[in-house]
Amino acid sequence: xxxxxxxxxxxxxxxxxxxxxxxxxxxxxxxxxxxxxxxxxxxxxxxxxxxxxxxxxxxxxxxxxxxxxxxxxxxxxxxxxxxxxxxxxxxxxxxxxxxxxxxxxxxxxxxxxxxxxxxxxxxxxxxxxxxxxxxxxxxxxxxxxxxxxxxxxxxxxxxxxxxxxxxxxxxxxxxxxxxxxxxxxxxxxxxxxxxxxxxxxxxxxxxxxxxxxxxxxxxxxxxxxxxxxxxxxxxxxxxxxxxxxxxxxxxxxxxxxxxxxxxxxxxxxxxxxxxxxxxxxxxxxxxxxxxxx
Amino acid sequence: xxxxxxxxxxxxxxxxxxxxxxxxxxxxxxxxxxxxxxxxxxxxxxxxxxxxxxxxxxxxxxxxxxxxxxxxxxxxxxxxxxxxxxxxxxxxxxxxxxxxxxxxxxxxxxxxxxxxxxxxxxxxxxxxxxxxxxxxxxxxxxxxxxxxxxxxxxxxxxxxxxxxxxxxxxxxxxxxxxxxxxxxxxxxxxxxxxxxxxxxxxxxxxxxxxxxxxxxxxxxxxxxxxxxxxxxxxxxxxxxxxxxxxxxxxxxxxxxxxxxxxxxxxxxxxxxxxxxxxxxxxxxxxxxxxxxx
Numbered sequence: 001x002x003x004x005x006x007x008x009x010x011x012x013x014x015x016x017x018x019x020x021x022x023x024x025x026x027x028x029x030x031x032x033x034x035x036x037x038x039x040x041x042x043x044x045x046x047x048x049x050x051x052x053x054x055x056x057x058x059x060x061x062x063x064x065x066x067x068x069x070x071x072x073x074x075x076x077x078x079x080x081x082x083x084x085x086x087x088x089x090x091x092x093x094x095x096x097x098x099x100x101x102x103x104x105x106x107x108x109x110x111x112x113x114x115x116x117x118x119x120x121x122x123x124x125x126x127x128x129x130x131x132x133x134x135x136x137x138x139x140x141x142x143x144x145x146x147x148x149x150x151x152x153x154x155x156x157x158x159x160x161x162x163x164x165x166x167x168x169x170x171x172x173x174x175x176x177x178x179x180x181x182x183x184x185x186x187x188x189x190x191x192x193x194x195x196x197x198x199x200x201x202x203x204x205x206x207x208x209x210x211x212x213x214x215x216x217x218x219x220x221x222x223x224x225x226x227x228x229x230x231x232x233x234x235x236x237x238x239x240x241x242x243x244x245x246x247x248x249x250x251x252x253x254x255x256x257x258x259x260x261x262x263x264x265x266x267x268x269x270x271x272x273x274x275x276x277x278x279x280x281x282x283x284x285x286x287x288x289x290x291x292x293x
Numbered sequence: 294x295x296x297x298x299x300x301x302x303x304x305x306x307x308x309x310x311x312x313x314x315x316x317x318x319x320x321x322x323x324x325x326x327x328x329x330x331x332x333x334x335x336x337x338x339x340x341x342x343x344x345x346x347x348x349x350x351x352x353x354x355x356x357x358x359x360x361x362x363x364x365x366x367x368x369x370x371x372x373x374x375x376x377x378x379x380x381x382x383x384x385x386x387x388x389x390x391x392x393x394x395x396x397x398x399x400x401x402x403x404x405x406x407x408x409x410x411x412x413x414x415x416x417x418x419x420x421x422x423x424x425x426x427x428x429x430x431x432x433x434x435x436x437x438x439x440x441x442x443x444x445x446x447x448x449x450x451x452x453x454x455x456x457x458x459x460x461x462x463x464x465x466x467x468x469x470x471x472x473x474x475x476x477x478x479x480x481x482x483x484x485x486x487x488x489x490x491x492x493x494x495x496x497x498x499x500x501x502x503x504x505x506x507x508x509x510x511x512x513x514x515x516x517x518x519x520x521x522x523x524x525x526x527x528x529x530x531x532x533x534x535x536x537x538x539x540x541x542x543x544x545x546x547x548x549x550x551x552x553x554x555x556x557x558x559x560x561x562x563x564x565x566x567x568x569x570x571x572x573x574x575x576x577x578x579x580x581x582x583x584x585x586x
Contacts, residue, residue: 230567274523
């Protein structure tokens with residue numbers, strides 16, 4: 001760590017913000033952690049849990065005093081926070097975030113910061129269908145991948161310092177442009193979420209006592225993604241709109257091909273499809289596939 | 294238990310057949326358990342694990358000696374077993390199965406059995422993406438739902454006796470017609486499987502080192518269903534073809550509506566959709582939603 005974080009402000013103390021507070025405090029990375037956010041109950045809880053030391057009376061004043069600011073909220077709320085703090089944040093302070101999409105957030109920051117930009121986009125792959133500071137844990141980021149999304153305007157020392165913080169709390173980082181990040185997570189995360197939600201609708205359409213009894217663990221696992229903050233997902237859909245639509249349209253093509261294979265009773269083609277998928281899925285998850293991992 | 298099972302033949306000693314053998318032996322329900330199947334390695338393993346007492350030298354001879362026959366294999370293999378054993382099975386023996394679709398299997402049995410039919414369709418909701426007798430456990434069926442799918446031609450004493458066996462090894466049963474069963478599981482299980490498989494394809498299409506790193510636990514869980522026996526799923530697609538196509542076409546309607554909401558940037562409608570789905574999903578799974586449950 002080249003830079004002491006001394007005073008840190010976390011805006012949004014839910015699962016991610018709360019876990020970040022616990023993690024940096026446990027590692028002694030921060031002298032003093034201030035929490036800010038909409039929900040007084042969450043802030044009180046975060047302070048009780050030790051994720052923050054102080055509840056901000058005024059968020060802009062807290063940010064002024066901070067050498068590091070961490071924004072963790074639904075994407076559009078992060079965009080609004082960036083607009084609100086940009087005029088007051090110290091020009092040497094580091095600002096990063098945990099937003100699920102990056103292009104919208106980074107472009108707001110670049111519009112408001114003078115060059116070089118001290119805002120560094122982050123996206124920790126440590127989400128959960130659980131939300132709320134009550135699930136926060138200092139180990140949340142251990143072994144997780146964090147996407148770091150600088151542009152050619154981002155201050156390179158700021159990038160390194162943010163990377164150092166993530167490494168210090170156990171995460172691995174990967175650098176990727178905001179645009180490429182959003183294209184990839186559209187397919188690895190956002191389209192799967194929308195699809196999981198629609199699978200629940202498909203079952204709901206034939207809801208009955210028998211339907212509920214026959215809904216098993218397979219459906220439960222494959223739709224667990226759907227059980228997460230609706231506001232967060234609305235914001236993701238709004239800020240990664242074109243990529244998600246592109247992914248859904250591509251998915252529809254696959255769907256049509258499969259309906260056609262079924263209509264043709266083409267069992268060889270279906271078998272080949274399933275085998276290919278099992279093989280590729282192993283390259284994605286390999287040994288990480290245990291249900292309890 | 295009104296009826297002792299004395300000699301039982303299990304045709305197909307994988308996860309389900311092996312677990313059934315272990316469960317009935319642990320509860321002392323069977324005097325002697327004979328295993329049959331294609332794979333000598335699985336049969337040897339099943340005997341070593343104590344799931345069966347004897348490996349059938351000749352499956353038809355084993356079935357002749359049995360008062361209970363359990364068929365556990367991909368659906369079309371079960372259909373072939375039904376055809377093979379029907380001429381030799383005792384007229385008083387009970388036959389049941391664990392096939393994933395029921396109309397095809399039950400209709401083959403009803404065509405071959407004289408009235409009343411001593412074949413009772415079963416479908417234990419105890420599948421797993423794991424397959425093979427090495428994962429078998431006597432507790433597999435405990436607390437699980439088993440669909441029992443008699444028709445008006447099925448012998449009622451046979452139905453009761455099969456239900457008694459499932460209850461004795463810890464399962465709960467629900468009676469439903471083969472046709473209704475297949476309609477419901479198309480949406481609760483088969484369509485979700487096909488969709489999970491296609492989600493993997495969608496990621497594969499943009500495969501890269503970065504894509505693999507950004508593929509997280511959400512994708513892993515939502516596609517876990519795809520990691521299961523390709524042959525089993527080919528047979529499901531062939532024997533529940535019309536219901537699966539109907540479900541996929543309905544899914545495509547939902548998909549089109551969602552693409553439209555995204556194109557319109559209709560955030561209120563997306564928020565309402567996500568909220569409805571979170572609420573309905575709770576009625577399906579409620580407290581059963583823990584990752585490790």
